[in-house]
Amino acid sequence: MTGKPYLEAVRQQYEALPYPPRDPADETRRLVLATSGNLLVINHHCFGGRRDFRRGFRCLVAGGGTGDTTIFLAEQLRHSDAEVVYLDLSTASRAVAEARARVRGLGNITWITASILDLPQLGLGRFDYIECCGVLHHLESTEAGLAALNTALADDGAIFLMLYGRYGRRAVYDMQQLLRELLPPGLPIPEKIRLTRQLLATLPATNGFARDYEQWRSEIEAGGLGDAGLYDLLLHSQDRCFDVPQLYQLAAGAGLQLLSFAHRADAYDPRNHIGDAELSSLIAGRDLASRQALAEQLVGNLRKHEFFLARQAGRGATLADAGLALRSFGTLYDNASRLAADMQPGRVLRYTDPEHSLPIRCTPITQQIYAHMDGGTSIGRLREQVLAAVPGTSTEQFRQELQQVYDQLHPRGYLYLIEARRYGTTVPDYSRLR
Numbered sequence: 285m286t287g288k289p290y291l292e293a294v295r296q297q298y299e300a301l302p303y304p305p306r307d308p309a310d311e312t313r314r315l316v317l318a319t320s321g322n323l324l325v326i327n328h329h330c331f332g333g334r335r336d337f338r339r340g341f342r343c344l345v346a347g348g349g350t351g352d353t354t355i356f357l358a359e360q361l362r363h364s365d366a367e368v369v370y371l372d373l374s375t376a377s378r379a380v381a382e383a384r385a386r387v388r389g390l391g392n393i394t395w396i397t398a399s400i401l402d403l404p405q406l407g408l409g410r411f412d413y414i415e416c417c418g419v420l421h422h423l424e425s426t427e428a429g430l431a432a433l434n435t436a437l438a439d440d441g442a443i444f445l446m447l448y449g450r451y452g453r454r455a456v457y458d459m460q461q462l463l464r465e466l467l468p469p470g471l472p473i474p475e476k477i478r479l480t481r482q483l484l485a486t487l488p489a490t491n492g493f494a495r496d497y498e499q500w501r502s503e504i505e506a507g508g509l510g511d512a513g514l515y516d517l518l519l520h521s522q523d524r525c526f527d528v529p530q531l532y533q534l535a536a537g538a539g540l541q542l543l544s545f546a547h548r549a550d551a552y553d554p555r556n557h558i559g560d561a562e563l564s565s566l567i568a569g570r571d572l573a574s575r576q577a578l579a580e581q582l583v584g585n586l587r588k589h590e591f592f593l594a595r596q597a598g599r600g601a602t603l604a605d606a607g608l609a610l611r612s613f614g615t616l617y618d619n620a621s622r623l624a625a626d627m628q629p630g631r632v633l634r635y636t637d638p639e640h641s642l643p644i645r646c647t648p649i650t651q652q653i654y655a656h657m658d659g660g661t662s663i664g665r666l667r668e669q670v671l672a673a674v675p676g677t678s679t680e681q682f683r684q685e686l687q688q689v690y691d692q693l694h695p696r697g698y699l700y701l702i703e704a705r706r707y708g709t710t711v712p713d714y715s716r717l718r
């Protein structure tokens with residue numbers, strides 16, 4: 285390894301507490317899904333919905349931890365010639381990830397123990413997709429980490445990053461500061477954890493972290509991520525957060541474009557937080573980045589930013605590509621055609637799942653649109669069908685209603701675009717992969 289490729293305290297943490305904690309035996313009963321490893325999502329955001337991942341696809345999971353995204357990608361790419369490369373500086377984390385791959389019989393992963401900062405010297409070649417989730421904010425220089433990833437990116441490739449959000453983690457940073465001031469320096473890791481748990485048990489109810497406790501419970505309690513989660517959240521020696529303007533600055537500094545947000549994309553639109561027309565008009569004329577920056581402050585609870593980067597903008601799938609088809613996803617996957625069957629024009633249906641409650645305005649056109657969210661009918665063909673089935677419909681009317689459906693569903697992760705009747709139109713059957 286070269287120079288000082290990582291912070292020793294960071295390496296020691298992940299050797300002692302691989303993150304997230306995983307039991308390889310669980311691979312026989314479930315598959316952990318990650319947005320950043322979902323080929324449908326990646327295809328939409330980074331490859332215009334038209335990439336066939338079965339041939340010549342190379343992906344790198346940088347700071348792969350105990351293997352969640354590596355395993356998910358390798359499962360989806362099992363019957364292809366794709367290469368999945370896992371890289372992490374923690375040997376303990378790699379051991380867990382490798383054991384998980386063995387349980388699943390996955391032979392399509394290359395395992396590397398090294399720092400991201402070593403990438404320019406590792407000779408691994410260029411990658412079409414680089415996933416780096418929750419890692420670069422733990423480097424001494426996030427900028428240097430992104431620059432190193434960029435050296436390994438193919439010209440038309442894309443990077444996924446997850447970085448901590450500034451406003452959504454305010455109480456966490458106050459708690460980190462308190463612990464730095466309270467705990468004697470140089471304590472061993474188990475002692476720090478013991479004293480932190482003791483403190484949490486006695487926190488006054490007025491403390492900001494105590495007030496927010498419910499949203500962090502699963503990260504730190506034994507039934508969730510336990511000690512590894514607690515240390516990662518409150519005791520990490522290197523932890524930096526970003527607001528939206530800083531994300532754009534980071535991307536620009538590396539010569540990259542921010543393509544789109546992958547997690548809670550609806551939260552980055554101020555129109556979803558301000559109903560008042562006068563206030564909305566104050567925002568309307570601003571550019572996309574400043575609208576997103578305001579939205580982040582308005583919503584206030586974005587704990588993390590998940591987003592895609594590439595050298596060129598305009599890499600995502602769009603409704604203007606008539607060869608693409610609609611593909612419902614998430615809880616809507618099986619439900620779109622059922623909703624279509626329930627639609628009575630003029631009514632407003634409500635679609636509710638644990639994440640959202642959406643009003644769906646029923647018209648003869650939206651009914652047709654919901655009935656064709658299976659990746660099989662191209663947008664061009666759907667338009668022809670709608671014009672034939674709903675007398676008096678204009679092309680412009682179809683375009684507007686399709687746009688409305690897309691704007692409501694896509695930012696919430698319910699709808700993606702994919703080349704019609706080609707590779708990837710059927711989302712992998714995750715129950716079969718489990």
Ligand SMILES: C[S@@+](CC[C@H](N)C(=O)[O-])C[C@H]1O[C@@H](n2cnc3c(N)ncnc32)[C@H](O)[C@@H]1O
Pocket residue numbers: 289290294295298303304346347348349350351352353371372373374377398399400401416417418419422423516
């Ligand atoms: C919070 S964990 C995230 C693991 C995984 N990406 C996930 O989301 O499940 C951070 C991981 O980054 C690794 N890491 C930290 N700094 C690194 C560096 N400079 N090079 C490679 N890996 C690093 C750690 O060892 C750890 O496994």
